[in-house]
Amino acid sequence: MAFSRRSFLRATLGIALLASSGYILKDLFLPSQIEPAKRRTLEALLDTLIPSDTTPGAVQLGVSGKILGKAFEDGEYRRLVRKGCDWLDRMAGEHNADSFSSLGEREREELVGQTEEAPAGSLPRIFFERMRADAFFHYYAHPASWEKIGYTGPPQPDGYPDYAAAPKASS
Amino acid sequence: MADTDFDVVIIGSGAGGGASAWSLSRRKIRVLLLDAGPSYDPSEYGLYKTDWEQRLFPEKAKHRARYTFGPMQELSPERDGLRTWNHLSGKINATGRRIAGEYYHKRGIGGSTLVFSGEAHRLNPESMKMYSRFGVGADWPLTYKELEAYYCIAERIVGVAGPPGEVVRFRSEPYPLPPHRLSYASSKVRDGCRALGLTWVENAVAILSRPYGGRPECNYCANCYRGCTRTDKGSTDVTFIRKAVETGFCTVRTDSQVTRLEAGPADRVTAVHYVDGENREHETSAGAVVVACGAIETPRLLLASKNRNAPDGLGNESGQAGRNFMETLAWSSTGLHPEPLGSHRGIPVDSVCWDFNAPDSMRGIAGGCRFCSATPEADLLGPINYAKRVVKGWGRRHKEEMRRVFGSALTIIAMGESLPNEKSFIDLDPHEKDGLGMPVARINTFLDGMETARLEFMASKTREILQASGAEKTIEEFGTYDIFSSTHVFGTCRMGTDPEQSVLDAYGRSHRWKNLFMADASVFPSSGGGESPSLTIEALAIRTAEHILSLSKRGEL
Numbered sequence: 001m002a003f004s005r006r007s008f009l010r011a012t013l014g015i016a017l018l019a020s021s022g023y024i025l026k027d028l029f030l031p032s033q034i035e036p037a038k039r040r041t042l043e044a045l046l047d048t049l050i051p052s053d054t055t056p057g058a059v060q061l062g063v064s065g066k067i068l069g070k071a072f073e074d075g076e077y078r079r080l081v082r083k084g085c086d087w088l089d090r091m092a093g094e095h096n097a098d099s100f101s102s103l104g105e106r107e108r109e110e111l112v113g114q115t116e117e118a119p120a121g122s123l124p125r126i127f128f129e130r131m132r133a134d135a136f137f138h139y140y141a142h143p144a145s146w147e148k149i150g151y152t153g154p155p156q157p158d159g160y161p162d163y164a165a166a167p168k169a170s171s
Numbered sequence: 172m173a174d175t176d177f178d179v180v181i182i183g184s185g186a187g188g189g190a191s192a193w194s195l196s197r198r199k200i201r202v203l204l205l206d207a208g209p210s211y212d213p214s215e216y217g218l219y220k221t222d223w224e225q226r227l228f229p230e231k232a233k234h235r236a237r238y239t240f241g242p243m244q245e246l247s248p249e250r251d252g253l254r255t256w257n258h259l260s261g262k263i264n265a266t267g268r269r270i271a272g273e274y275y276h277k278r279g280i281g282g283s284t285l286v287f288s289g290e291a292h293r294l295n296p297e298s299m300k301m302y303s304r305f306g307v308g309a310d311w312p313l314t315y316k317e318l319e320a321y322y323c324i325a326e327r328i329v330g331v332a333g334p335p336g337e338v339v340r341f342r343s344e345p346y347p348l349p350p351h352r353l354s355y356a357s358s359k360v361r362d363g364c365r366a367l368g369l370t371w372v373e374n375a376v377a378i379l380s381r382p383y384g385g386r387p388e389c390n391y392c393a394n395c396y397r398g399c400t401r402t403d404k405g406s407t408d409v410t411f412i413r414k415a416v417e418t419g420f421c422t423v424r425t426d427s428q429v430t431r432l433e434a435g436p437a438d439r440v441t442a443v444h445y446v447d448g449e450n451r452e453h454e455t456s457a458g459a460v461v462v463a464c465g466a467i468e469t470p471r472l473l474l475a476s477k478n479r480n481a482p483d484g485l486g487n488e489s490g491q492a493g494r495n496f497m498e499t500l501a502w503s504s505t506g507l508h509p510e511p512l513g514s515h516r517g518i519p520v521d522s523v524c525w526d527f528n529a530p531d532s533m534r535g536i537a538g539g540c541r542f543c544s545a546t547p548e549a550d551l552l553g554p555i556n557y558a559k560r561v562v563k564g565w566g567r568r569h570k571e572e573m574r575r576v577f578g579s580a581l582t583i584i585a586m587g588e589s590l591p592n593e594k595s596f597i598d599l600d601p602h603e604k605d606g607l608g609m610p611v612a613r614i615n616t617f618l619d620g621m622e623t624a625r626l627e628f629m630a631s632k633t634r635e636i637l638q639a640s641g642a643e644k645t646i647e648e649f650g651t652y653d654i655f656s657s658t659h660v661f662g663t664c665r666m667g668t669d670p671e672q673s674v675l676d677a678y679g680r681s682h683r684w685k686n687l688f689m690a691d692a693s694v695f696p697s698s699g700g701g702e703s704p705s706l707t708i709e710a711l712a713i714r715t716a717e718h719i720l721s722l723s724k725r726g727e728l
Contacts (some may be wrong), residue, residue: 048388109566116565132565136558141222147579150511151554156218156400159390161514164352167513167578 044101084127185282187690188463189407194716196420208278216398224553241615272656281408310676321710329405354517377405434481465599506642538588539700552562580603585629586701
């Protein structure tokens with residue numbers, strides 16, 4: 001495949017931003033090489049895994065940006081995300097929908113349930129397990145996800161001087 | 172200072188190397204302390220950051236010691252109850268053979284004490300005579316009584332907090348600091364153990380319960396193994412080595428990997444060869460050499476140092492260098508308590524049951540064990556691990572369940588005696604070399620029937636304690652039966668009175684090489700009944716250093 005000038009500029013710009021600007025800029029600007037339609041599928045999946053209720057959902061806390069950033073850096077991961085999203089969109093077609101992201105919440109949950117129950121080692125199962133683990137990994141690193149579960153971290157600088165007492169009930 | 176200006180070269184800066192450096196430099200002995208890793212800045216351990224749970228100790232790949240494994244043993248279907256599992260992911264090792272996990276070893280100033288949990292145990296004196304009493308392993312060539320004064324010194328330097336009322340391990344003075352209060356979660360375990368008729372006491376730890384020696388008290392973040400940001404944990408970088416450098420007699424060189432010791436004529440080590448971080452080769456000599464690289468890296472260095480004066484490897488005249496390898500025998504069970512406990516708070520291992528620590532505690536099984544409350548050791552310290560390992564599913568129900576169970580995990584851990592056998596040893600891998608061309612250590616490990624029987628007892632009692640503590644559902648169990656995983660390793664250059672059966676004399680000096688000493692757990696003739704070894708390593712290292720000083724004064728080095 002020919003390496004176009006545009007993709008070269010996009011890639012070098014991305015690398016320069018990564019080097020100089022840290023993770024937040026990387027999340028916003030790095031080209032993910034995942035097409036917009038597939039990004040919408042990915043975002044719909046992530047918000048199905050971690051929907052918003054009294055606390056924000058996965059996309060609102062930047063989880064999709066982290067996963068797209070990883071997909072940019074890691075070709076194997078990128079292929080898994082693409083193929084997994086393809087699979088979800090194909091299955092959505094069986095529900096007469098254009099894509100997974102156009103399904104209602106209940107239908108999306110049903111399809112995610114099918115990926116979870118797919119045979120061990122199959123593409124949908126591997127995709128599900130990886131996305132579940134990665135979504136939680138990034139979501140619960142965000143302080144906005146902590147309040148309702150009663151977590152008051154990070155561990156320092158305050159520590160937990162009340163460690164010998166029963167934990168206070170979370171609001 | 173030129174490389175020829177040192178009296179003693181110490182290799183490795185963990186518990187043994189650090190204690191040796193302090194003991195010698197405070198007596199105005201000029202010490203060169205070499206470590207293959209860097210010096211770490213505690214403020215960079217990442218515990219202030221919101222993504223702290225995604226990070227472990229900030230070790231760089233280039234500083235990681237490489238090692239390989241020999242063939243792993245088949246697992247018996249009859250021992251299926253000892254398999255490692257998680258309620259969401261099933262068996263972690265789904266094969267029929269034991270698998271190679273990790274040797275938790277750290278390079279860098281402080282060595283593995285950088286990531287230890289701070290446990291500061293004295294050995295049970297009864298476990299130092301395993302051969303005389305049970306015909307297994309080997310006897311220590313020194314007594315607990317001979318070591319006791321050195322335990323006191325080590326405790327004062329690192330700042331040990333412990334409970335009064337010790338009975339089994341004679342103490343000539345109280346702990347320097349009062350014990351830590353139990354965490355709320357551990358108070359449930361204490362109550363459960365009392366109901367079972369077991370004794371449950373505060374653990375002795377090198378974690379400050381009050382400001383001490385210019386360091387602040389602990390604030391109970393429970394993350395010792397990610398590195399102690401506050402420096403209240405008594406790792407050797409902030410205790411022994413800091414004090415050694417202050418004497419002006421200790422020079423520390425980081426990123427300096429020793430590749431070979433020169434076995435010279437007249438039964439003396441004549442040179443230490445090392446490579447620095449810029450790949451420059453150095454050679455230094457000294458009146459004495461202390462090797463303190465841990466029970467896997469120390470025999471590796473000796474065996475890699477063979478030459479015509481030491482054709483089987485340095486210090487390996489008996490063929491015992493690398494033999495008698497003893498590993499970590501451990502079990503843990505984690506369950507969920509119906510009440511939120513905030514179990515991510517406290518110190519990692521705050522309380523302990525020593526009732527089965529004596530080597531004759533288990534009927535028909537030689538060697539003891541101990542049990543402790545240790546939820547932080549299972550890395551259930553933040554929401555990411557709860558989301559991935561504890562709470563099933565996804566979606567709205569998963570979020571609600573997170574709110575219900577976070578902080579309710581309880582983990583009980585058992586650590587047991589490990590006895591040597593013919594199939595457990597360290598040798599040099601004939602095919603694998605590290606980046607400097609030095610053969611890597613190969614870990615050959617085998618658990619025999621006595622070990623698995625001890626593990627069965629440990630697992631059974633752990634489950635009993637967990638249940639008595641009020642846990643309603645077990646969600647995860649981990650054991651070293653099906654996965655090799657060692658924090659504590661011992662025995663590969665053991666001390667003894669018989670040069671045919673040991674590498675070192677009772678002072679950690681080579682039987683043949685008069686200026687060669689060891690100061691790590693490779694010198695242990697037996698492992699003890701589950702005690703953490705760092706304090707014993709430090710006490711032995713101080714004693715060895717005093718001996719070096721005495722030999723030097725008498726002109727016998």
